[in-house]
Amino acid sequence: LRGDVVSCPDFGSVEIASDHLILAEASEQGGRILAIAPGEREAGVLAKHGLQAGDVQRLKAGQYILPGFVDLHVHAPQYSYGGTATDRPLMEWLEVYTFPREGLHEDEAIALAQGLQLARRLVDNGTTCALFFGSLHLSGCKALATAMHQVGMRALVGLTAMDRNSPDNYCKSAAANIADLRKFIQFIRQLDTDLLEPVITPRFIPTCSKELLQGLGEVAAEAGVPVQSHISESLDEVAFAEHLHPEVNGRDTPLFDEAGLLTQRCVMAHAVWLEDDELRVLADRGSAIAHCPLSNFFFADKLLRVKHCRSLGVKVGLGTDIAGGYSPSMLNAMRNAVIASKALRMQAIIHKHSKGQEPKAKDREAEIDIDADLIGWKEALWLATQGGAEALGLQDSIGQLQVGKQLDALLVDCTKADTFDIYPADTSLDRLEKFATVGDDRNISGVWIKGRRVK
Ligand code: GUN
Ligand code: FE
Numbered sequence: 001l002r003g004d005v006v007s008c009p010d011f012g013s014v015e016i017a018s019d020h021l022i023l024a025e026a027s028e029q030g031g032r033i034l035a036i037a038p039g040e041r042e043a044g045v046l047a048k049h050g051l052q053a054g055d056v057q058r059l060k061a062g063q064y065i066l067p068g069f070v071d072l073h074v075h076a077p078q079y080s081y082g083g084t085a086t087d088r089p090l091m092e093w094l095e096v097y098t099f100p101r102e103g104l105h106e107d108e109a110i111a112l113a114q115g116l117q118l119a120r121r122l123v124d125n126g127t128t129c130a131l132f133f134g135s136l137h138l139s140g141c142k143a144l145a146t147a148m149h150q151v152g153m154r155a156l157v158g159l160t161a162m163d164r165n166s167p168d169n170y171c172k173s174a175a176a177n178i179a180d181l182r183k184f185i186q187f188i189r190q191l192d193t194d195l196l197e198p199v200i201t202p203r204f205i206p207t208c209s210k211e212l213l214q215g216l217g218e219v220a221a222e223a224g225v226p227v228q229s230h231i232s233e234s235l236d237e238v239a240f241a242e243h244l245h246p247e248v249n250g251r252d253t254p255l256f257d258e259a260g261l262l263t264q265r266c267v268m269a270h271a272v273w274l275e276d277d278e279l280r281v282l283a284d285r286g287s288a289i290a291h292c293p294l295s296n297f298f299f300a301d302k303l304l305r306v307k308h309c310r311s312l313g314v315k316v317g318l319g320t321d322i323a324g325g326y327s328p329s330m331l332n333a334m335r336n337a338v339i340a341s342k343a344l345r346m347q348a349i350i351h352k353h354s355k356g357q358e359p360k361a362k363d364r365e366a367e368i369d370i371d372a373d374l375i376g377w378k379e380a381l382w383l384a385t386q387g388g389a390e391a392l393g394l395q396d397s398i399g400q401l402q403v404g405k406q407l408d409a410l411l412v413d414c415t416k417a418d419t420f421d422i423y424p425a426d427t428s429l430d431r432l433e434k435f436a437t438v439g440d441d442r443n444i445s446g447v448w449i450k451g452r453r454v455k
Contacts, residue, residue: 003059031451068128068408069330070388072290073319105140115147158201217260232273283313288391293336295324317388334380411446
């Protein structure tokens, strides 16, 4: 490919290397990026690799090559009701909509068909790698992994574990959860692909006994498999955890930690109600947060302070949280992350100017910085790419377009008049910002995963 190559070298910085050549291996050879060079060096690079000018796909002005998006939190068996069921708090929502709908995924045909539909939709929207919660069933999760394999997505797939506080027909014993998990890990490993990984997936504290958490932690250590769950997501979830576990004041962190589940490759969704000392535990263990801003607006009752989490050393990436978040697009997750940070700024302003209240001494001293939590589209793009790769421990293979990493990339086309207007004076960076703020899947005209074109 030859054209303008976009990178996010750091949180908040975006660079466009204009007119560069990217050369990658075919997927079967490993899909690695072999060379990135200024366009004027094309002839030399091609000669070195035995290629000709005709082998190069040439981009126009206003088209860009971007790293693919990494979605850190998707519930595959909830895709069918995304966009509906937006009317209840979390714990009721799970009972009324989620458990019955996920229950249908015991049927492999349903799980496969919906898995394929979801994978295609995600790829269409530029997601090249996703961390999935499947259903409770071994059958449905095998079918989900098979769907991802067929589409060629980079997918980390979790068999959701639960042994309490769910309907009898959507629950199983701790021992059955562990036995199925072992079978699931074996199933994925025999597929012989490095695009798929199994994930240890306790749903969340309210549905997992200590015995189950302990067992899952043992498998995590023994099989070296990544972990995911939900942590301190909403007021009703925190209240339920308090009722179940007064011995730890209802805090999720020590329960996961005692079971050995906070690993270097652990991604915890939401985390909005974590105290600073808990965030420090996550940072110390190398665990990450999947920031799901759209879903947080509906369930969480609080906004995640991304910069604050990062300042304590916690890794953060972005998730759609289908169906708690109704949009499957990471572009929308990016926008909602920016909007959530704007809402934090409003909160800070209200706090600073609240009348009739003696300002806390601490605030008077520090003079609240109302912009402290603000992020913009550049930070959001980093979170959606490199942030996700780091959270998954995959930063050596994806997240950025660099020699030696695998080609997970998007061809973004900002020249389409039917998507958004291009003002003649727009700079290259302006057009890219328009894609980040008002673009959609129509502007994503090519997607590669591990060097293979999937759109
Ligand atoms: N907590 C436990 N299960 C779920 C779920 O399916 N979605 C969300 N958003 N939170 C959860
Ligand atoms: Fe979730």
